Amino acid sequence: MDKVDTLAKNAPDxxxxxxxxxxxxxxxxxxxxxGEGAQKAGQSFGGISAKAGNGIWxxxxxxxxxxxxPRSKAGGSGNRIRVGSFxxxxxxxxxxxxxxxxxxxxxxRFESGNLKPDAIVLLEDxxxxxxxxxxxxxxRDAIDDLKKTPxxxxxxxxxxxxxxxxxxxxxxxxxxxxxxxxxxxxxxxxSARNEIRLTFAKKGEKVIKPNIDLLESGFxxxxxxxxxxxxxxxxxxxxxxxxxxxxxxxxxxxxxxxMDVCAMYPITPATSASHFLSEIFENVGGVVxxxxxxxxxxxxxxxxSYAGKCAVTITSGPGLALKTEVLGLASMAEIPLVLVDxxxxxxxTGLPTKVEQGDLLMSLFHxxxxxxxxxxxxxxxxxxxxxxxxxxxxxxxxxxxVYILSDANLATGQQPFAKPEFKEExxxxxxxxxxxxxxxxxxxxxxxxxxxxxxIPGQPGGMHTVTGLAHSRQSKVAYEPWTNQEGMENRxxxxxAFQKTLQTPKVNGDxxxxxxxxxxxxxxxxxxxxxxxxxxxxxxxxxxxxxxxxPMASGIKEIMQRFKKVITVEINYSDSYKDKIFDENNRxxxxxxLLLRARYLVDVDCWSNVYGQPIKPHSILDLIxxxxx
Amino acid sequence: MFGINQNCEIALPDTYYTLEDYQSNIPRWCPGCGDNSILxxxxxxxxxxxxxxxxxxxxxxxxxSSRLPHYMGTYGFHGLHGRALPIAEGVKIRRxxxxxxxxxxxGDCCSIGTAHWIHAVRYNMNMTVMLHDNEIYxxxxxxxxxxxxxxxxxxxxxxxxxxxxxxxxxxxLGISNVSFVAQVxxxxxxxxxxxxxxxxxxxxxxxxxxxxRCPHFTPHVFDDLMNPDSALLLQHxxxxxxxxTMLKTYKEQEIHDPSNxxxxxxxxxxxxxLPVGIxxxxxxxxxxxxxxxxxxxxTHKMRKDALETQFDKFLIEPVSGGNGHA
Numbered sequence: 009m010d011k012v013d014t015l016a017k018n019a020p021d022x023x024x025x026x027x028x029x030x031x032x033x034x035x036x037x038x039x040x041x042x043g044e045g046a047q048k049a050g051q052s053f054g055g056i057s058a059k060a061g062n063g064i065w066x067x068x069x070x071x072x073x074x075x076x077x078p079r080s081k082a083g084g085s086g087n088r089i090r091v092g093s094f095x096x097x098x099x100x101x102x103x104x105x106x107x108x109x110x111x112x113x114x115x116x117r118f119e120s121g122n123l124k125p126d127a128i129v130l131l132e133d134x135x136x137x138x139x140x141x142x143x144x145x146x147x148r149d150a151i152d153d154l155k156k157t158p159x160x161x162x163x164x165x166x167x168x169x170x171x172x173x174x175x176x177x178x179x180x181x182x183x184x185x186x187x188x189x190x191x192x193x194x195x196x197x198x199s200a201r202n203e204i205r206l207t208f209a210k211k212g213e214k215v216i217k218p219n220i221d222l223l224e225s226g227f228x229x230x231x232x233x234x235x236x237x238x239x240x241x242x243x244x245x246x247x248x249x250x251x252x253x254x255x256x257x258x259x260x261x262x263x264x265x266x267m268d269v270c271a272m273y274p275i276t277p278a279t280s281a282s283h284f285l286s287e288i289f290e291n292v293g294g295v296v297x298x299x300x301x302x303x304x305x306x307x308x309x310x311x312x313s314y315a316g317k318c319a320v321t322i323t324s325g326p327g328l329a330l331k332t333e334v335l336g337l338a339s340m341a342e343i344p345l346v347l348v349d350x351x352x353x354x355x356x357t358g359l360p361t362k363v364e365q366g367d368l369l370m371s372l373f374h375x376x377x378x379x380x381x382x383x384x385x386x387x388x389x390x391x392x393x394x395x396x397x398x399x400x401x402x403x404x405x406x407x408x409x410v411y412i413l414s415d416a417n418l419a420t421g422q423q424p425f426a427k428p429e430f431k432e433e434x435x436x437x438x439x440x441x442x443x444x445x446x447x448x449x450x451x452x453x454x455x456x457x458x459x460x461x462x463x464i465p466g467q468p469g470g471m472h473t474v475t476g477l478a479h480s481r482q483s484k485v486a487y488e489p490w491t492n493q494e495g496m497e498n499r500x501x502x503x504x505a506f507q508k509t510l511q512t513p514k515v516n517g518d519x520x521x522x523x524x525x526x527x528x529x530x531x532x533x534x535x536x537x538x539x540x541x542x543x544x545x546x547x548x549x550x551x552x553x554x555x556x557x558x559p560m561a562s563g564i565k566e567i568m569q570r571f572k573k574v575i576t577v578e579i580n581y582s583d584s585y586k587d588k589i590f591d592e593n594n595r596x597x598x599x600x601x602l603l604l605r606a607r608y609l610v611d612v613d614c615w616s617n618v619y620g621q622p623i624k625p626h627s628i629l630d631l632i633x634x635x636x637x
Numbered sequence: 638m639f640g641i642n643q644n645c646e647i648a649l650p651d652t653y654y655t656l657e658d659y660q661s662n663i664p665r666w667c668p669g670c671g672d673n674s675i676l677x678x679x680x681x682x683x684x685x686x687x688x689x690x691x692x693x694x695x696x697x698x699x700x701x702s703s704r705l706p707h708y709m710g711t712y713g714f715h716g717l718h719g720r721a722l723p724i725a726e727g728v729k730i731r732r733x734x735x736x737x738x739x740x741x742x743x744g745d746c747c748s749i750g751t752a753h754w755i756h757a758v759r760y761n762m763n764m765t766v767m768l769h770d771n772e773i774y775x776x777x778x779x780x781x782x783x784x785x786x787x788x789x790x791x792x793x794x795x796x797x798x799x800x801x802x803x804x805x806x807x808x809x810l811g812i813s814n815v816s817f818v819a820q821v822x823x824x825x826x827x828x829x830x831x832x833x834x835x836x837x838x839x840x841x842x843x844x845x846x847x848x849x850r851c852p853h854f855t856p857h858v859f860d861d862l863m864n865p866d867s868a869l870l871l872q873h874x875x876x877x878x879x880x881x882t883m884l885k886t887y888k889e890q891e892i893h894d895p896s897n898x899x900x901x902x903x904x905x906x907x908x909x910x911l912p913v914g915i916x917x918x919x920x921x922x923x924x925x926x927x928x929x930x931x932x933x934x935x936t937h938k939m940r941k942d943a944l945e946t947q948f949d950k951f952l953i954e955p956v957s958g959g960n961g962h963a
Binding site: 295316319 | 720
């Protein structure tokens, strides 16, 4: 990626005009204490950039607590925005520029390796002369230390400038910082004003006016006091886009799918999907039921599905664990259900706000006994929107639970995608409640596919009792041994029948070579970016992304066999082959690697970690280089 | 009654459902099991009230009592241990047109599914709920249940059960939004039928504790209570008005106004007699399935418009040419 060579380039020339450095991309972070609005400023800057035709990806930096102790390293809250003159698919490498409202939030980002060594730092300076001598000392010590690093630190009188406009600088500093960023990145000020008008539209002119004043003040201050300026040319995106995060996309997808019952229990990082759905669902006849617990949420959804249209339940890993028995029931009784799992770090309470892809094997195998279900994983924010639409249709056609595995990376990431055009076929037609013909059975398993048509309450002549007990085609309790075998076979056949409809995923890069990187879920963008850079540098590497994890499309084995090495890249735990205690007999593999090895008898290696952070492109690049030797 | 709409001279229904229409598989309960008489009572209710079998769903948990839906000629959902209530709630929120009944045992309701029981009372959804309370785990072969009397020798409490039992009625009456609480014993078929009928017609969550013998494992736990003099028959013009025979049989009687929750709570707490009848009823509590879903009919256009409104909120229309300068 292009870097700014020296600040000297940016020094004002003789005309007094700052030179703009044209760059391909920048990663910008804004961090503050929770509640100071850094997230809002970051999102707004992302929006302004997208309107300017840039590719963007924004992701929230979230502390685990609502009000963590102020000025703490782990309590920093904010936003990371990657802006480029090309389509951006992931949060990228280390940040180029960071705006920090206090030095501890800055240290938090610095020490966790999220900043480039020579990143530009725009730091609130009010702490330098703070009344509390401890705070003053902390600040000064931190700056003294940081100034020994190559970081380019600018101390900025944010509070002082804001106080010229508002009485409480804590409310508004974010907009001042936004103004500063707009100047640094040569943004159109009117576009920024519009963004503020939009953000505060509900609150009226009384709120809009001071915020625009703050924006302009920050802009002006930067124009006059900063000696650098960048421009990131448009990516040429001209079609209408919507900018939302993955959870909002899932909620909108649920509306688009025609589902109208969502049962949930609050759990991070999934809940914001239900928040959004709660706001809009009733307008389309829907209801979000906050159940008393995760089990009840799943059972409520199953009850609703049983009586008609498919319902959805939204959760995260710990919730999925609790719902296990109910999902076995849905599979056994062939009741359609859509389950969204916005994965977080596990096991146990784990890393509630951080990203992990640790629920894949659990999704496939958590029920006792054999309980077929379909597992899919969206790879982009756009996928998050379409996933519920597809999942609903599959669930009803194949009468089984469909899991959508999103993760914290998608949940809080924002990426523009083409505005969807609603299609009536997304929505299920009303359920046929006509009388059931004589002789038709609740489980008329088709010999070839195992499929059968559902009979729901309200249909005369179809009366039967569904049960989680082993049962016959008539839904009668099975007392003969062969009835259970027959039921199991037919439920499994449905999975095979569905598998026949899947297309072989496309290889990114050549379809044979030295290394194949295989991924699933939210890592698609970052893997492809790294692989493409490596290919440009002459490495023989390609990548494959698997969207349907259960069942998997045909052809995956053949693709893997055309490469000398196959490595999965995942955000979950695996034993490192570098540690001596692990050998072939005891090494535990990452989720997808284990699955691929078991299914295809291919010697799949894995590279994964559980730092709770999105994978950075350069770490995959390093992996490719290392394994190519 | 009998499916005939007396206000209508023309449109007589062409179907009359008989008891057989509500029967299905032959019950596999033990001879003498109290579940049999509960089954008979609900089948009679369905027949007398002519509930369309296709519009009626019996939801149950797991245990002996929860086999009941298999023996009904209606729709049924034999669910998971403890989870009958949330499943039934899902059915009801989707389909208010269905008659929803729930049958569960004391293990289902008062142990593994306790959270659901408490919150189901709070949701106050329109359904009739029967707790078959035999004070023992039967299907798993005689373990102590939360309602087992203290000292009961079971396979898990060989020295006698250690704890005092939970009181299902007291618990239910302590939960906000409680709207219908009744108690009866399965050996009082007439009274049981009347109470289930009242429960069915109550708008909201109707909770009936049915004291039920397990002839196999706890044949004698109710011996004292089976003496007619141990029953306290609750009578009121707004509650039950029992027949002459009932009044003759059950001489211990109390005029109890079902709107009196304080007295209801006192009655629920009594140990040595068995109050039978309607302890509490309040028709004025909001019903969740009604309040949460007012708008049900949705056209494609409404859905498209709702989505468009949201898309517009997040819409960006890139300005060609990119970065203008202020």
